[in-house]
Amino acid sequence: MNTSKKGKLSKSERQELITSRLRNSPALRVSELASEIKVSTETIRRDLAELEERGLISRTYGGAARPMEPEPGYDERDRLFTREREGIAMAICSEVKDGEVLIIGSGATTGRIATRLAAVRRGLKIFTDSTAVAAALSQNPTFRIRLLPGIYNGDERCVCGPETVAAVCRIFANTAILGASGFTGNGVSNADADIAETYAAMASRASRVVIAADHSKTARESVLTYCTWDQVSELVTDMAPSDPDILAALKSHGVQLKVTSGHDGGILEEGRLHLGF
Numbered sequence: 523m524n525t526s527k528k529g530k531l532s533k534s535e536r537q538e539l540i541t542s543r544l545r546n547s548p549a550l551r552v553s554e555l556a557s558e559i560k561v562s563t564e565t566i567r568r569d570l571a572e573l574e575e576r577g578l579i580s581r582t583y584g585g586a587a588r589p590m591e592p593e594p595g596y597d598e599r600d601r602l603f604t605r606e607r608e609g610i611a612m613a614i615c616s617e618v619k620d621g622e623v624l625i626i627g628s629g630a631t632t633g634r635i636a637t638r639l640a641a642v643r644r645g646l647k648i649f650t651d652s653t654a655v656a657a658a659l660s661q662n663p664t665f666r667i668r669l670l671p672g673i674y675n676g677d678e679r680c681v682c683g684p685e686t687v688a689a690v691c692r693i694f695a696n697t698a699i700l701g702a703s704g705f706t707g708n709g710v711s712n713a714d715a716d717i718a719e720t721y722a723a724m725a726s727r728a729s730r731v732v733i734a735a736d737h738s739k740t741a742r743e744s745v746l747t748y749c750t751w752d753q754v755s756e757l758v759t760d761m762a763p764s765d766p767d768i769l770a771a772l773k774s775h776g777v778q779l780k781v782t783s784g785h786d787g788g789i790l791e792e793g794r795l796h797l798g799f
Contacts, residue, residue: 531559537569541578544586551585596654596678599630603736606760607631609782610734611638613758614699617732621645622696625724626659628652628680628717629701631734640665649693651686651720654679675717682716690723698728700749702735704742707767709751710735711744718746730755737761741768751775758782 531539536559543550552570556563570586573579579586611634618624620643626632628651636658639646644664650656651670659667670689672681700721703713710733712718725731731754740763751771756778763769763779772779 530561533569536561536565537573537578540566540569540573540586544579549582549585549587553584555585596630600633602630603738603760606736606782607634607734608638609760610736610758611635613780613782614732614734615639615642618643618646618697621647623647623694624649625690625693625695625698625728626650626652626655627698627700627721627724628655628678629734631701631736632699633658635699635734637661649690649695651682651690651717651724652678652680672720673716675714678714678717680717680720682714682720686720687723690720690727693727695728697730697732698724699732699734700724702733702739703744704739705733705735705757705768706741706743707751707765707771708743709747709771710749710754711747713744715746718748722748725749725753732756732758734758741765751777756780 539559540550540555543555552563552566555566559566570579570581573586574581581587607630610631614635615638618639624646626636626648632652633654636650636655640659640662643662646659646662646664647666647668648659649668649670650659651672653669653674656667656669659665670681670686672686672689673683674681700710702710704711712721725748731749733749733754733756735757737760740759740761752775754775754777757772758780760782762781763772771777
Protein backbone atom coordinates (compact mmCIF):
# COMPACT_ATOMS: atom_id res chain seq x y z
CA MET A 523 0.00 0.00 0.00
CA ASN A 524 1.29 3.45 -0.88
CA THR A 525 1.91 5.92 1.95
CA SER A 526 2.45 9.66 2.02
CA LYS A 527 5.87 11.27 2.06
CA LYS A 528 5.78 11.44 5.88
CA GLY A 529 5.31 7.69 6.03
CA LYS A 530 1.76 7.89 7.36
CA LEU A 531 -1.32 6.57 5.63
CA SER A 532 -3.70 9.07 4.13
CA LYS A 533 -7.36 9.03 5.16
CA SER A 534 -8.39 7.09 2.06
CA GLU A 535 -5.57 4.60 2.64
CA ARG A 536 -6.57 4.14 6.30
CA GLN A 537 -10.17 3.52 5.33
CA GLU A 538 -9.17 1.11 2.59
CA LEU A 539 -7.07 -0.79 5.14
CA ILE A 540 -9.97 -0.95 7.61
CA THR A 541 -12.45 -2.31 5.06
CA SER A 542 -9.84 -4.77 3.78
CA ARG A 543 -9.19 -6.04 7.30
CA LEU A 544 -12.92 -6.55 7.89
CA ARG A 545 -13.10 -8.85 4.89
CA ASN A 546 -10.86 -11.26 6.80
CA SER A 547 -12.04 -10.61 10.35
CA PRO A 548 -15.64 -10.31 11.60
CA ALA A 549 -14.83 -7.38 13.91
CA LEU A 550 -12.06 -4.92 14.75
CA ARG A 551 -11.39 -2.76 17.81
CA VAL A 552 -10.58 0.96 17.71
CA SER A 553 -7.57 0.56 20.00
CA GLU A 554 -6.05 -2.18 17.82
CA LEU A 555 -6.52 -0.17 14.63
CA ALA A 556 -5.04 2.96 16.19
CA SER A 557 -1.99 1.03 17.36
CA GLU A 558 -1.49 -0.69 14.00
CA ILE A 559 -1.95 2.42 11.86
CA LYS A 560 -0.16 4.65 14.40
CA VAL A 561 -2.85 7.31 14.68
CA SER A 562 -5.09 8.44 17.55
CA THR A 563 -8.24 6.59 18.54
CA GLU A 564 -10.20 9.75 17.66
CA THR A 565 -8.88 9.59 14.09
CA ILE A 566 -9.98 5.96 13.83
CA ARG A 567 -13.43 6.82 15.22
CA ARG A 568 -13.84 9.53 12.58
CA ASP A 569 -12.82 7.03 9.88
CA LEU A 570 -15.34 4.51 11.18
CA ALA A 571 -18.10 7.12 11.25
CA GLU A 572 -17.45 7.99 7.59
CA LEU A 573 -17.30 4.34 6.56
CA GLU A 574 -20.58 3.65 8.34
CA GLU A 575 -22.25 6.58 6.56
CA ARG A 576 -21.15 5.02 3.26
CA GLY A 577 -22.62 1.66 4.31
CA LEU A 578 -19.24 -0.10 4.25
CA ILE A 579 -19.13 -1.09 7.94
CA SER A 580 -21.31 -1.33 11.02
CA ARG A 581 -20.00 0.45 14.09
CA THR A 582 -19.99 -1.49 17.35
CA TYR A 583 -19.14 -0.60 20.92
CA GLY A 584 -15.40 0.05 20.78
CA GLY A 585 -14.89 -0.92 17.18
CA ALA A 586 -16.41 -1.97 13.86
CA ALA A 587 -17.91 -5.03 12.20
CA ARG A 588 -18.89 -6.06 8.72
CA PRO A 589 -22.29 -4.68 7.71
CA MET A 590 -25.01 -7.27 8.13
CA GLU A 591 -26.99 -7.76 4.94
CA PRO A 592 -30.69 -8.46 5.52
CA GLU A 593 -31.73 -11.87 4.25
CA PRO A 594 -34.75 -12.05 1.91
CA GLY A 595 -37.87 -13.78 3.23
CA TYR A 596 -38.59 -17.46 2.61
CA ASP A 597 -40.84 -16.91 -0.42
CA GLU A 598 -38.33 -14.62 -2.11
CA ARG A 599 -35.42 -16.98 -1.40
CA ASP A 600 -37.42 -19.87 -2.81
CA ARG A 601 -37.51 -18.07 -6.19
CA LEU A 602 -33.76 -17.40 -6.27
CA PHE A 603 -31.05 -19.71 -7.67
CA THR A 604 -33.59 -22.45 -8.35
CA ARG A 605 -31.39 -24.34 -10.82
CA GLU A 606 -28.42 -24.21 -8.45
CA ARG A 607 -30.43 -25.39 -5.47
CA GLU A 608 -32.00 -28.22 -7.46
CA GLY A 609 -28.50 -29.44 -8.24
CA ILE A 610 -27.51 -29.22 -4.57
CA ALA A 611 -30.65 -31.15 -3.61
CA MET A 612 -29.97 -33.95 -6.08
CA ALA A 613 -26.36 -34.27 -5.01
CA ILE A 614 -27.25 -34.52 -1.31
CA CYS A 615 -30.12 -36.94 -1.88
CA SER A 616 -27.81 -39.28 -3.82
CA GLU A 617 -25.90 -39.93 -0.60
CA VAL A 618 -28.92 -40.63 1.63
CA LYS A 619 -29.75 -44.31 2.08
CA ASP A 620 -33.24 -45.75 2.46
CA GLY A 621 -34.17 -46.20 6.11
CA GLU A 622 -31.80 -43.56 7.52
CA VAL A 623 -32.64 -41.22 10.38
CA LEU A 624 -32.29 -37.58 9.31
CA ILE A 625 -32.51 -34.15 10.88
CA ILE A 626 -33.44 -31.50 8.31
CA GLY A 627 -33.33 -27.82 9.22
CA SER A 628 -35.65 -25.15 7.85
CA GLY A 629 -34.88 -23.12 4.76
CA ALA A 630 -35.57 -22.71 1.05
CA THR A 631 -32.72 -25.02 -0.01
CA THR A 632 -33.63 -27.73 2.50
CA GLY A 633 -37.20 -27.48 1.23
CA ARG A 634 -35.92 -28.47 -2.22
CA ILE A 635 -33.96 -31.31 -0.65
CA ALA A 636 -37.11 -32.56 1.11
CA THR A 637 -39.06 -32.56 -2.16
CA ARG A 638 -36.32 -34.58 -3.85
CA LEU A 639 -36.04 -37.04 -0.98
CA ALA A 640 -39.78 -37.70 -1.14
CA ALA A 641 -39.41 -38.61 -4.82
CA VAL A 642 -36.42 -40.96 -4.61
CA ARG A 643 -36.09 -42.50 -1.10
CA ARG A 644 -38.08 -44.91 1.08
CA GLY A 645 -38.44 -45.57 4.77
CA LEU A 646 -36.71 -42.44 6.06
CA LYS A 647 -37.27 -41.24 9.62
CA ILE A 648 -36.99 -37.46 9.71
CA PHE A 649 -37.04 -34.81 12.43
CA THR A 650 -37.55 -31.22 11.28
CA ASP A 651 -38.36 -27.77 12.63
CA SER A 652 -39.90 -26.73 9.30
CA THR A 653 -43.56 -27.01 8.31
CA ALA A 654 -42.52 -26.52 4.67
CA VAL A 655 -40.03 -29.39 4.86
CA ALA A 656 -42.58 -31.60 6.64
CA ALA A 657 -45.22 -30.87 3.98
CA ALA A 658 -42.81 -31.76 1.16
CA LEU A 659 -41.74 -34.99 2.90
CA SER A 660 -45.36 -35.99 3.56
CA GLN A 661 -45.78 -36.76 -0.16
CA ASN A 662 -43.96 -40.03 0.52
CA PRO A 663 -46.14 -42.42 2.59
CA THR A 664 -43.14 -44.58 3.58
CA PHE A 665 -41.56 -41.75 5.61
CA ARG A 666 -42.04 -41.20 9.33
CA ILE A 667 -41.91 -37.46 9.97
CA ARG A 668 -41.62 -35.83 13.38
CA LEU A 669 -42.32 -32.09 13.42
CA LEU A 670 -40.53 -30.57 16.38
CA PRO A 671 -42.42 -28.45 18.95
CA GLY A 672 -41.77 -24.74 19.51
CA ILE A 673 -42.84 -21.19 18.78
CA TYR A 674 -43.99 -20.82 15.18
CA ASN A 675 -42.17 -18.35 12.93
CA GLY A 676 -44.53 -17.70 10.02
CA ASP A 677 -41.96 -15.76 7.99
CA GLU A 678 -39.59 -18.74 7.95
CA ARG A 679 -42.26 -21.49 8.17
CA CYS A 680 -40.57 -23.15 11.12
CA VAL A 681 -40.61 -23.45 14.90
CA CYS A 682 -37.86 -22.30 17.24
CA GLY A 683 -37.13 -21.46 20.85
CA PRO A 684 -36.10 -23.36 24.00
CA GLU A 685 -38.71 -26.09 23.52
CA THR A 686 -37.39 -26.81 20.02
CA VAL A 687 -33.78 -26.99 21.19
CA ALA A 688 -34.73 -29.26 24.10
CA ALA A 689 -36.56 -31.63 21.74
CA VAL A 690 -33.59 -31.77 19.35
CA CYS A 691 -31.25 -32.65 22.22
CA ARG A 692 -33.27 -35.82 22.93
CA ILE A 693 -32.73 -37.33 19.48
CA PHE A 694 -29.83 -38.67 17.44
CA ALA A 695 -29.58 -39.09 13.69
CA ASN A 696 -27.35 -40.49 10.97
CA THR A 697 -27.22 -37.16 9.13
CA ALA A 698 -28.18 -33.54 9.77
CA ILE A 699 -28.85 -31.49 6.62
CA LEU A 700 -28.70 -27.77 7.33
CA GLY A 701 -28.90 -24.57 5.32
CA ALA A 702 -27.16 -21.27 5.98
CA SER A 703 -27.48 -17.52 5.61
CA GLY A 704 -23.73 -17.38 5.10
CA PHE A 705 -20.40 -19.06 5.70
CA THR A 706 -16.84 -17.84 6.19
CA GLY A 707 -13.60 -19.29 7.44
CA ASN A 708 -15.03 -18.96 10.96
CA GLY A 709 -17.98 -21.25 10.29
CA VAL A 710 -21.62 -21.31 9.21
CA SER A 711 -24.13 -18.67 10.31
CA ASN A 712 -27.82 -17.80 10.20
CA ALA A 713 -29.66 -14.48 10.06
CA ASP A 714 -32.11 -15.41 12.84
CA ALA A 715 -30.49 -16.01 16.22
CA ASP A 716 -33.30 -18.27 17.50
CA ILE A 717 -33.20 -20.47 14.39
CA ALA A 718 -29.41 -20.54 14.62
CA GLU A 719 -29.72 -21.99 18.13
CA THR A 720 -31.90 -24.77 16.71
CA TYR A 721 -29.35 -25.46 13.97
CA ALA A 722 -26.54 -25.57 16.53
CA ALA A 723 -28.41 -28.24 18.48
CA MET A 724 -29.13 -30.18 15.27
CA ALA A 725 -25.45 -30.15 14.30
CA SER A 726 -24.56 -31.67 17.66
CA ARG A 727 -27.04 -34.55 17.34
CA ALA A 728 -25.93 -36.28 14.14
CA SER A 729 -23.03 -38.49 13.11
CA ARG A 730 -22.68 -36.52 9.90
CA VAL A 731 -23.42 -32.85 9.25
CA VAL A 732 -24.04 -31.65 5.68
CA ILE A 733 -24.25 -27.93 4.88
CA ALA A 734 -26.29 -27.04 1.79
CA ALA A 735 -25.59 -23.49 0.58
CA ASP A 736 -25.60 -21.83 -2.83
CA HIS A 737 -22.77 -19.52 -3.91
CA SER A 738 -24.52 -16.35 -2.68
CA LYS A 739 -23.80 -17.47 0.91
CA THR A 740 -20.02 -17.67 0.35
CA ALA A 741 -17.82 -15.33 2.45
CA ARG A 742 -20.94 -13.87 4.03
CA GLU A 743 -21.25 -13.68 7.80
CA SER A 744 -24.68 -13.40 9.33
CA VAL A 745 -26.01 -12.75 12.83
CA LEU A 746 -24.99 -15.90 14.69
CA THR A 747 -22.44 -18.60 13.86
CA TYR A 748 -24.17 -21.86 14.70
CA CYS A 749 -21.54 -24.34 13.52
CA THR A 750 -17.76 -24.31 13.17
CA TRP A 751 -16.03 -26.30 10.45
CA ASP A 752 -14.71 -28.95 12.84
CA GLN A 753 -18.37 -30.03 13.27
CA VAL A 754 -19.07 -30.29 9.52
CA SER A 755 -18.60 -33.38 7.37
CA GLU A 756 -19.53 -31.94 4.00
CA LEU A 757 -20.26 -28.64 2.25
CA VAL A 758 -22.38 -28.91 -0.90
CA THR A 759 -22.58 -25.78 -3.05
CA ASP A 760 -22.83 -24.79 -6.70
CA MET A 761 -19.60 -22.79 -6.96
CA ALA A 762 -16.23 -23.47 -5.36
CA PRO A 763 -15.30 -20.79 -2.79
CA SER A 764 -12.32 -18.62 -3.72
CA ASP A 765 -11.90 -17.12 -0.26
CA PRO A 766 -8.56 -18.42 1.07
CA ASP A 767 -9.78 -18.45 4.69
CA ILE A 768 -12.71 -20.69 3.78
CA LEU A 769 -10.54 -23.05 1.74
CA ALA A 770 -7.95 -23.26 4.52
CA ALA A 771 -10.63 -24.00 7.11
CA LEU A 772 -12.22 -26.74 5.00
CA LYS A 773 -8.83 -28.35 4.43
CA SER A 774 -7.64 -28.14 8.03
CA HIS A 775 -10.84 -29.69 9.38
CA GLY A 776 -11.20 -32.34 6.67
CA VAL A 777 -14.51 -31.02 5.34
CA GLN A 778 -15.43 -32.58 2.02
CA LEU A 779 -16.27 -29.88 -0.53
CA LYS A 780 -18.73 -30.92 -3.23
CA VAL A 781 -19.47 -28.52 -6.07
CA THR A 782 -22.52 -29.36 -8.15
CA SER A 783 -22.59 -28.99 -11.91
CA GLY A 784 -26.19 -27.78 -12.03
CA HIS A 785 -29.72 -29.15 -12.00
CA ASP A 786 -28.59 -32.68 -12.96
CA GLY A 787 -27.02 -33.26 -9.54
CA GLY A 788 -23.55 -33.90 -10.90
CA ILE A 789 -20.56 -33.24 -8.68
CA LEU A 790 -17.43 -31.49 -9.91
CA GLU A 791 -14.48 -32.76 -7.87
CA GLU A 792 -10.89 -32.00 -8.88
CA GLY A 793 -12.11 -31.24 -12.39
CA ARG A 794 -14.02 -34.52 -12.75
CA LEU A 795 -17.79 -34.87 -13.06
CA HIS A 796 -19.42 -37.60 -10.99
CA LEU A 797 -23.14 -38.03 -11.61
CA GLY A 798 -25.26 -38.08 -8.47
CA PHE A 799 -27.48 -40.99 -9.54
